[in-house]
Amino acid sequence: MSFHPNDIARRARGATAAVAIVFGIFLSAFFRTQVLHNSQYVLRSEENRLSEVPIPAPRAVIYDKRGQIIAENVPGYSVSILSPSVDSLRASLARLARLVELDSGSIESVARRFMRAQNRPTVIFSDATFDLISVLEENRIDFPDLIIQSAPKRIYPDGPAVAAFVGYVGEITEEELAKPEYDSYKAGQQVGKSGLEGQYESVLRGQEGKRFVEVDARGRVVREAGARDELRPRQPPPLYTNIDLDLQRYVASMFGDSVQGGLLALDPRTGAVLALHSAPSFDPNRFIGGIRPDYWNQLRNDPRRPLYNKVLQGKYPPASTFKLATAITGMELGIVGLDSYMPVPCAGGYLYGNRYFRCWNRQGHGALPLSRAIAVSCNVYFYQLGLKLGLARLLAGGISLGFADRTGIDIPNEHRPTFPDAVEYYNRLYGPRGWSSAVVLNLAIGQGENQQTVASVARFYAALANGGHAVTPHIARSEPERVQIMSLTAAQAKGLRLAMSEVVTARGTAGSAAIEGVVLAGKTGTAQNSTDRLRDHAWFAGFAPAEDPRIVVAVMVEFGEHGYIAARMASRAISFYLKAETAEMANTDG
């Protein structure tokens, strides 16, 4: 019955209809996927197929004032790896470790880098040696996921001589990546870490290029190039600086590796930084591509603190270099003139209350006017001047002369000098009854609660040299920034310069620093050293030529013991600079 032809025909129609419906559904599903959503899936298959490989960009070249190279790039190699997952990354690295030096710590850091930016090739060696590259190229077949490419490598031809201001570059850290200002950075990229490299990162950083390679599901690079057009990396225009590289090298060689301290040379008219050196120095080239732990530990454990910038971060009592500030404060208030005498002549010391305050010259200087007191750096004179001014006025004077502020130099991490903001400072520090008015005596001669950087002292002397304007030190070329901080009459300013030029004569404290044919004006200082009572720090700050200053130099020599040590170094630097300048003028004239 049930196989009656009519029944069969009916069921066959039903079956055919059911099959037709199934195939209709399939066709519409394929139409939807292949035709309607085609572009979306094409994109995803292209994303599968092509991996973007960034091409590192060269950083901008840094030039000195004459166009000599301070920082440039040389061809180097980087090795990175493409991985679909962290497990396959570890597996590849483990195989690689059998071939090249790669400890478990490095593998971990590569894995962390991968987790930060999974769709980029992960950098394994940012600065691979040629030997390493040869080994890897020989075994290319076994490591199809490696991407070996040339990468510009930062180099500082003068190395330690420019380390104090140029800084260095290194791989961006995880802490940096977490900050908003590094939004546009990816793990494994290089970033300026300190000095000019850090300060001018935004203009020095090149624009990364990119190319595409075809990869399979396991991250193996199947075809290297031609998969899609590449985008060339772009190098930004160079950074021109005010640095006089010849002077910088000369200064660095003068310090050598044995003298500790810092030197800052400025053009007092503009604030242009001609030289900035901190000794002992380090080689920034050895920071490129990852610093080796042994060198890093050597630098960190060196008691002479090579990583500590002695111009911008080191703080020392300004000592007698501050006496000019005391003098100017007195002159501005009309309390003293250059020919004023103090009531008590110098007999090698001064009794205040029940304490005897010594002059550095035990024989005493006798009775002398301000101009002579500056030349011979008589403490007794300045003790009395300090007492006449009183603590409040002396502090206000120091602050208005800029001793409480950073100079604003274009290098990161400049330290602020220590200088009391007001009398209450002492109350806060010692309690209202914990101190006596004797602090003003110490302050007047640049000791006590007053610690300055080489940079802040240099700026003050630049103002002395240029007629009262504080200039902001600039390493990169830029518009000068000047602020008037002194209001001296022309005669007063000239008188001060004259007194300061007497320092560098047989009648002053640094006669041996005199330069033949040029009048050098300046002031020595011998700062009590809290770490070693017997070996004071030596200061000198000065400028030349005294009548029309074109260079101001502040030098601090740690454990230099006497100011004239520093004065001789400043004098040599100044004379080197002025001679070169004269020779250059002669050349251009000829």
Added chain:
Amino acid sequence: MIRRYIADTPLIGLALLLAAYGVAMVYSAGQTDVATVATNAWRSQLVWIALGLTAAFVVSRASVRFVEWATVPVYILSLLLLVVTLAFGTGAGTAASVKGWLTIGGIRLGQPAELAKLTVVLMLARVLAGRREPVRSLLDLWKPALIVGIPWVLIMAQPDLGTGIAFIGIFFGMLYWSGVRLPLLLLIASPALSLVLAFSSWYWGAWFLLLLALVIWYRPYLIEGVVIVLANLATGVVAPLLWQTLAPYQRNRLLVFLDPSIDPRHTGWHVIQSQVAIGSGGWLGKGFTDGTQKRLAFLPAQHTDFIFSVVGEELGFVGVTVALSLFLALLVRSVFIAGRANDSFSSLVAFGLATGWLVHIIVNIGMTLNLMPITGIPLPFFSYGGSFMLASWLAIGLLLRISSEGRGGITRGSMRI
């Protein structure tokens, strides 16, 4: 009475076209950037096609009466092979944990489950054709259910979910063809539907009310009605417990079917990459052998389970339409052959074979577009693999014979009486 054998040219033509299309795709599946096991698969596939053609020819020379006579022995043989496989079988390739292969002395002889698909069709046809009346009650079902149930249990124990689904499809298809009314089919299937719908109380509740209405309307024997309702209740309750007993990978497969993006790197990977391959093919595809998803190994099992994704990627919507049309034609032709068969056994065999193919096509192609969950089930004439290729050609041989003995064949080909 002389009966001349008349070849069903459309059927042979369709089978040959599908096999040629299939072997071309297996060849393309082997063209990858890094060599895989699929690289030389097309050569073996050609050998299997040749063997299959020979087998089809031999089978087509055997009369349907002979086949009917041999049904019981081959059915028992296939059951024995399944038991042996379950005891000593080995896995292979992507399904290494599934004991589907009959292996003797380290040589893999074949997958008995593929043979069982044929023998179950034959045995069901024999039993259903032997009835005077179509099945009208659950009680009548015990014999057909047992015939499918024994091999089904043996295959599910391997475990091979895909082939299990194929058996259920064949079972229902042949019941339909034997004249079982749709409401009864629905009642039979109802416990399974309950199982699926149990994930949502609302769906299950609605379904249960519908079922009650159906029972009242169809009026089966009282005891059967009670059994069906109780069975539905039981599966509805058991489903969440059953879910707990599933292995994590099985649960994942089902969850990923609902939303592949929950696990794009692992379980969802196959489905997503298959869709990307098909979708990026567009109208005309990326060109024969030029599919990037396949070439760069993003497409998994590209010469077996996901061969249709290669069709979609390389030959585009046009290639897909051509392949689907060929399949549709094959099925329609098979139903046509079933419709004009001389006797109920032949008719049921022809329809059963067509149902088997249909289930494979639906599950395999549906999987490539995530319309079906992933189950390792091959696509007839396309997927690389000897046993199923051989089974498909044997089915073609049977259909050729049935077609030749059927009404159209005899009236057209030879003088009657």
